[in-house]
Amino acid sequence: MTLILPIILPLLFMVVLMFTRRSLLFQQFFGIFASVLLLLFSIWLLTDILKNGIMVMQTGSWVAPFGITLVADLLSSIMLVTTSFVGMIVMIYSPGFIDKERQTAGYYPLVFGLLMGVNGAFITGDIFNLYVWYEVMLTSSFVLIALGGSAEQLRGSIKYVTINFVASIFFVAAIGILYGKAGTLNMADLAAKMQTWEANTPINSALMLFFVAFSIKSALVPFFFWLPASYHTPPIAITALFAGTLTKVGVYTMFRFYSLFVVFDEQFWKIFILTLAGLTMLIGVLMAASQFDIRKILSFHIISQVGYMIMGLGIFTVAGVAGAIFFTVHNMLSKTNTFLAAGLVYQKSGGYDLKYLGGLYKASPVLAVLFFIPALSLAGIPPLPGFFGKFFLIKGGFEASEYIITAIAIITGLFTLFSMVKIWNEAYWKKVPEGVSVSGKVHPSTLIATAILAGSVVLMGIFAGPVIDVCLQAAEQIVDPHMYISAVLGR
Amino acid sequence: MESVLLKIAASHMRPLLIVLSVVVLYRGHNEPGGGFIGGLMLGSAFILYAMAYGVKKTQKSIFFDPVNLTGLGLLIALASGLPAILMGEIFMTGQWITLFSNTFFELKLGTPLLFDVGVYFTVAGMLMLVMFSILEE
Numbered sequence: 001m002t003l004i005l006p007i008i009l010p011l012l013f014m015v016v017l018m019f020t021r022r023s024l025l026f027q028q029f030f031g032i033f034a035s036v037l038l039l040l041f042s043i044w045l046l047t048d049i050l051k052n053g054i055m056v057m058q059t060g061s062w063v064a065p066f067g068i069t070l071v072a073d074l075l076s077s078i079m080l081v082t083t084s085f086v087g088m089i090v091m092i093y094s095p096g097f098i099d100k101e102r103q104t105a106g107y108y109p110l111v112f113g114l115l116m117g118v119n120g121a122f123i124t125g126d127i128f129n130l131y132v133w134y135e136v137m138l139t140s141s142f143v144l145i146a147l148g149g150s151a152e153q154l155r156g157s158i159k160y161v162t163i164n165f166v167a168s169i170f171f172v173a174a175i176g177i178l179y180g181k182a183g184t185l186n187m188a189d190l191a192a193k194m195q196t197w198e199a200n201t202p203i204n205s206a207l208m209l210f211f212v213a214f215s216i217k218s219a220l221v222p223f224f225f226w227l228p229a230s231y232h233t234p235p236i237a238i239t240a241l242f243a244g245t246l247t248k249v250g251v252y253t254m255f256r257f258y259s260l261f262v263v264f265d266e267q268f269w270k271i272f273i274l275t276l277a278g279l280t281m282l283i284g285v286l287m288a289a290s291q292f293d294i295r296k297i298l299s300f301h302i303i304s305q306v307g308y309m310i311m312g313l314g315i316f317t318v319a320g321v322a323g324a325i326f327f328t329v330h331n332m333l334s335k336t337n338t339f340l341a342a343g344l345v346y347q348k349s350g351g352y353d354l355k356y357l358g359g360l361y362k363a364s365p366v367l368a369v370l371f372f373i374p375a376l377s378l379a380g381i382p383p384l385p386g387f388f389g390k391f392f393l394i395k396g397g398f399e400a401s402e403y404i405i406t407a408i409a410i411i412t413g414l415f416t417l418f419s420m421v422k423i424w425n426e427a428y429w430k431k432v433p434e435g436v437s438v439s440g441k442v443h444p445s446t447l448i449a450t451a452i453l454a455g456s457v458v459l460m461g462i463f464a465g466p467v468i469d470v471c472l473q474a475a476e477q478i479v480d481p482h483m484y485i486s487a488v489l490g491r
Numbered sequence: 492m493e494s495v496l497l498k499i500a501a502s503h504m505r506p507l508l509i510v511l512s513v514v515v516l517y518r519g520h521n522e523p524g525g526g527f528i529g530g531l532m533l534g535s536a537f538i539l540y541a542m543a544y545g546v547k548k549t550q551k552s553i554f555f556d557p558v559n560l561t562g563l564g565l566l567i568a569l570a571s572g573l574p575a576i577l578m579g580e581i582f583m584t585g586q587w588i589t590l591f592s593n594t595f596f597e598l599k600l601g602t603p604l605l606f607d608v609g610v611y612f613t614v615a616g617m618l619m620l621v622m623f624s625i626l627e628e
Contacts, residue, residue, distance in 0.1 A: 004572075004582045004583075008569060008572075008582075011565065011569060012569065014565070015562045015565050015566050015569070018558055018559070018561070018562040018565075019559060019562050021558070057581065057582075058581060059581065059582060059583050060575075060581065060582070060583040060584050060585065061575075061580060061581045061584040106558075
């Protein structure tokens with residue numbers, strides 16, 4: 001019953017913000033208030049699901065294979081909590097960073113539109129409905145990335161919109177083939193049907209189209225090129241929101257699909273996914289190492305880190321999947337945090353290009369620490385959560401005897417450290433280049449938001465034990481989908 | 492673009508199209524029609540007017556803002572799910588009341604119609620928002 005709220009709360013907030021879009025102050029405060037409310041609700045949802053198991057709601061009283069089912073298992077609710085936390089941080093950050101024109105041109109309603117789409121994608125149990133939530137999410141992100149309409153933004157958004165449309169075409173085509181083959185689009189019903197099929201049923205064509213669609217949206221090799229070409233163009237608060245939520249929806253969907261549909265032809269997909277994961281990790285991190293714009297380095301890092309998550313999926317043991325879930329949560333926090341810290345750098349010295357930055361450690365140690373924490377966490381230095389995420393993934397890899405991918409994961413960690421140290425050396429450590437000022441004012445709201453996020457990264461490292469316990473439970477539900485299927489179909 | 496023919500046609504067509512859009516909206520539950528098509532008709536009534544008289548004059552002649560119309564539509568669509576909760580059923584379960592019934596004619600109203608009204612306003616508002624900003628140059 002309450003499962004509809006992650007969708008209708010953002011909708012309600014969006015409408016309120018639409019009506020009041022001219023009054024800046026109200027928007028700013030209501031944005032923070034609403035996102036806190038959303039966060040509290042999703043935490044409550046997570047605790048409830050931890051206690052009582054998978055939560056199911058049949059919208060409009062149409063039972064499972066016929067109507068649209070909403071399902072939240074532990075993975076969904078973990079993602080819901082993380083997304084709304086990232087949303088809250090961005091809401092606190094935005095008033096101090098985004099210019100007034102953008103703020104009154106519908107920025108706040110659009111962010112809640114995006115959150116509604118993301119939440120919907122996390123809790124829907126129906127493939128066509130999933131497509132609709134993807135579109136809700138993408139439509140909001142199209143407007144957000146072009147909002148303000150500077151030439152650079154429009155250049156970036158054309159690439160972004162085009163490639164995402166192509167992905168949507170693949171998505172719909174796959175839905176069509178699947179529906180023609182199976183006659184149902186309810187995920188649980190479909191999975192139950194598939195288990196009765198013979199092993200050579202030609203379903204991989206549809207699954208491959210799905211895979212291409214999702215790997216475009218989550219920027220896997222070889223479909224990653226749109227991300228670094230577009231993510232650096234909007235104001236960095238928007239980039240941070242995208243980095244923290246959008247690609248991870250693609251990753252989440254792959255987990256859900258793999259767990260429900262792929263299991264019965266696992267050999268083919270396992271090798272395929274592990275190969276792509278390895279390539280994604282390496283290529284992403286190597287391309288990041290050659291960049292000089294902070295935003296571009298971080299954008300390429302998103303790609304490399306998605307490789308880790310997909311690696312956990314390819315291993316597909318409880319330990320591997322739990323590691324991947326832990327890593328995804330950590331990544332949503334740390335990635336957003338590094339982008340927000342780059343926004344602080346921008347406020348302080350007016351640019352993102354490493355060649356024209358320097359001396360920020362001396363100018364403001366607080367700024368340096370706020371970058372240092374998530375950067376080290378991304379590189380995997382203990383006791384920060386990035387270390388535990390990688391540790392569990394690599395441990396899972398060894399236990400499943402996947403040595404090559406594990407070796408690649410370790411090497412990628414070194415390169416990640418290298419490019420984080422590069423940002424650190426160039427922007428914070430070296431002397432201020434001539435003609436560059438580091439005396440810009442940093443808005444307190446941006447500082448507070450980044451500090452809360454950095455604090456939460458540290459806390460996640462300290463309380464890694466309890467968090468990984470929850471992730472292990474979530475992974476058990478993913479590896480064994482019978483609980484999910486019987487919860488939805490009621491048998 | 493100054494055209495007397497278009498102006499006269501547009502000012503006469505606008506009320507007609509608005510009435511027609513409501514008819515299409517209402518019959519939509521069981522026959523072809525519905526909120527989406529009705530909304531497109533409502534929007535096109537104002538777009539036709541804007542093509543003849545210009546966007547500024549059209550905006551003056553209507554008392555609402557397209558964005559607010561979209562918001563109103565979303566609110567109505569959201570509200571259509573709530574009666575089910577009041578009746579103790581799951582969100583969006585259809586609720587019906589029969590207002591008038593005899594052997595020849597029956598008037599039934601329900602939450603699906605209310606949802607359609609929401610779609611109607613949302614589509615019309617969105618269409619007007621997009622087209623006005625294109626026409627405005």
